[in-house]
Amino acid sequence: MPDAKDGPKPETYRESERKFRIHGLFALPDLAGAGPVSGVEERGTYDLTAVYHDTGDLRLAREGITLRRREGGSDAGWHLKLPVGGLGSGVRDELRLPLEAGEVGDVPQELRELVTAITRTAPLVAVATLQTKRVSRVLLTADGRELAELTDDDVSVVDGDRVVVKFHELELEDLEARPGELDESVERLLAAGAVPGEFASKAVRALGPMASAPSDIPRLPAVGPKDSAAVLVRAFIAEQARKLRENDLGVRRDAEDAVHQVRVAARRLRSGLKVFRPLLDREWADGLRAELKWLAGEFSAARDREVLRERLDESVKHLPHDVEPLAARSLIDRHLGKEADDGRERALAALRSDRYVALHDALVDAVNAPRLTKSAEKACADVLPPLVAKAWKRLDRDVKGLQLDGPDEEWHEARKAAKQVRYACEAVAPALGKPAKRLAKQVERVTEHLGEHMDASVAAHTLQGFAAGSHVGGRTGFALGLLYCEERAAMDLARHEFLDLWPEVADPKHRRWLRPT
Structure with missing residues (x-):
C-alpha cells in the first residue's frame, strides 16, 4: 500500500451534537431566555450536496463511521466522521481534507488508509447523494458567547434527477456551551414537537436498514456457564x-x-x-x-x-x-x-x-x-x-x-x-x-x-x-x-x-x- 504520509494531513475537529426529527409543520420555538440563551442569530441559508462513500455492504456505516464529499457551506470538502466514546455518545471526530483532494468516487488515500482495517479489500464507492437546504442559526449569550449552532436541514436523497426520499431534521451542535447550558433549549424543542433521534447520520437514514445492521465483527450478548x-x-x-x-x-x-x-x-x-x-x-x-x-x-x-x-x-x-x-x-x-x-x-x-x-x-x-x-x-x-x-x-x-x-x-x-x-x-x-x-x-x-x-x-x-x-x-x-x-x-x-x-x-x-x- 502506498505511503499516505506524503499527502496532506487531515485537519481534525471534535463535534458534539444532538439530532431531532421534525415534521413539515414544525415551528421553531423562541429559544431566547432558555437558560443562558439571550438571542438566536441567523447565519445564512446554504445549499449543500454531499456524496457519501462506503463499501458495497456498508461496512463504515455499520461501524457508525461516515465518509462524504460535500460541496457548499463553510466547510466544503472531504469529511471522515469517527465516533468517540461509543455510537450513542453524540461525539465524533471529523477529519477534513479540501475538495481538491479527490473527485467523487476517488476517496483521498489519507482518509481511505485510516479505515483499512474495516474496509479491507472492499473498494470505497459512492453510495448515496444528499441535497440539503440548510438554515443555520447560532444561540448566543448576552455577552456574545456562541453556545451552539442550530441547523434546520431539509434533506433530499437523490438518484440522478429523481428524489428518492425526503426528511427534515434539526442538529444542535455544541460550540462554547458548558455542561447543562443547552438543557432548557432542548426541552423547548421537544415541547414544540421535535423528536429526539438516535445518533444516526444522514447517510444512515438515507441508506436504510442495511446501514444499521450489526458490524461484521458484532458486539455479542453475554455468555453464561450453561452456554456452549x-x-x-x-x-x-x-x-x-x-x-x-x-x-x-x-x-x-x-x-x-x-x-x-x-x-x-x-x-x-x-x-x-x-x-x-x-x-x-x-x-x-x-x-x-x-x-x-x-x-x-x-x-x-x-x-x-x-x-x-x-x-x-x-x-x-x-x-x-x-x-x-x-x-x-x-x-x-x-x-x-x-x-x-x-x-x-x-x-x-x-x-x-x-x-x-x-x-x-x-x-x-x-x-x-x-x-x-x-x-x-x-x-x-x-x-x-x-x-x-x-x-x-x-x-x-x-x-x-x-x-x-x-x-x-x-x-x-x-x-x-x-x-x-x-x-x-x-x-x-x-x-x-x-x-x-x-x-x-x-x-x-x-x-x-x-x-x-x-x-x-x-x-x-x-x-x-x-x-x-x-x-x-x-x-x-x-x-x-x-x-x-x-x-x-x-x-x-x-x-x-x-x-x-x-x-x-x-x-x-x-x-x-x-x-x-
Whole structure:
C-alpha cells in the first residue's frame, strides 16, 4: 500500500451534537431566555450536496463511521466522521481534507488508509447523494458567547434527477456551551414537537436498514456457564478483534498508547487461541496464531523502545551531577529516539501491508464462522476450567524451576506463562464469573513483578551495549555503568518480591473451581 504520509494531513475537529426529527409543520420555538440563551442569530441559508462513500455492504456505516464529499457551506470538502466514546455518545471526530483532494468516487488515500482495517479489500464507492437546504442559526449569550449552532436541514436523497426520499431534521451542535447550558433549549424543542433521534447520520437514514445492521465483527450478548464453549470462544475472538480494529485507527492517528494496545490485543488473541486449542481446528488456529505473532513482532520495536526510553529518562534524573548525566541522556535519547522512530515506521509498514489486511479478513471469518471441534459444543462450566488448569500447570512448573541467581531467560519464560494464565482467566471470566476474575487478579500481582524484571533486564542489556560502543568517553561510560547497576538491582528486587508473593498467589483456595486436565 502506498505511503499516505506524503499527502496532506487531515485537519481534525471534535463535534458534539444532538439530532431531532421534525415534521413539515414544525415551528421553531423562541429559544431566547432558555437558560443562558439571550438571542438566536441567523447565519445564512446554504445549499449543500454531499456524496457519501462506503463499501458495497456498508461496512463504515455499520461501524457508525461516515465518509462524504460535500460541496457548499463553510466547510466544503472531504469529511471522515469517527465516533468517540461509543455510537450513542453524540461525539465524533471529523477529519477534513479540501475538495481538491479527490473527485467523487476517488476517496483521498489519507482518509481511505485510516479505515483499512474495516474496509479491507472492499473498494470505497459512492453510495448515496444528499441535497440539503440548510438554515443555520447560532444561540448566543448576552455577552456574545456562541453556545451552539442550530441547523434546520431539509434533506433530499437523490438518484440522478429523481428524489428518492425526503426528511427534515434539526442538529444542535455544541460550540462554547458548558455542561447543562443547552438543557432548557432542548426541552423547548421537544415541547414544540421535535423528536429526539438516535445518533444516526444522514447517510444512515438515507441508506436504510442495511446501514444499521450489526458490524461484521458484532458486539455479542453475554455468555453464561450453561452456554456452549463455542459461544464463549466466538465472543472472545470478537472482543479482541474489535480492540485490534479500534486501536489500528489509533496507531494511524498517532494516538497515545495505541501501539501498545494493538500489541496487547494481538497477544491476547494469540494466547486465547492456544488456551482454547482443544476446542479449535488445530491447523486453522495455529495459522491465525502465526499471523498474530507476526503482527505483535512488527509492533515490538516501537513499543519496547518507547517503554525503555521513558524508563531510562527517569533513571538519569537520579544520577549525581558530577558524573555527566547530560552526556548519558544525550547518548540514550540519540540511540533510542532513532530506534523508536524506526520501530514506528516498521509498525506503520505492517499496517499498510497486504498481509495485515488478510489478517483482518481472517479475523472477521473467525468471528462469524470459527472452526470448532465437537468439544466446543459442551457447556462452558464443563469445558473451560480444565483449559485454565493446564495453563496453570505450566506456570507452576516454570516457577518451581526459578533460582534467584538463575538466567534471565528462565524468568522471562515464567512471565510468559503467568500472562497466559491471566489472559486465560480473563477470557473465560464472562462465562465463569468471579472465581476466574479472582484468579486473574492474583496472577496479575506476580506479572507486575515479572514485568518489572523484564523491563530492567532489557534496560541493563541495552546500557551494556551503549557502554561498549565506540566514542563513549570515560565519564559517560561511568554514568552508563551506574545506570546498569541500578537496573541489575531492580531485577534482583523483582525476583525477591516475586518469590515472596508466590506462595500466596499459589494458594489452592484460588483454584478450587479448576478441574484437573
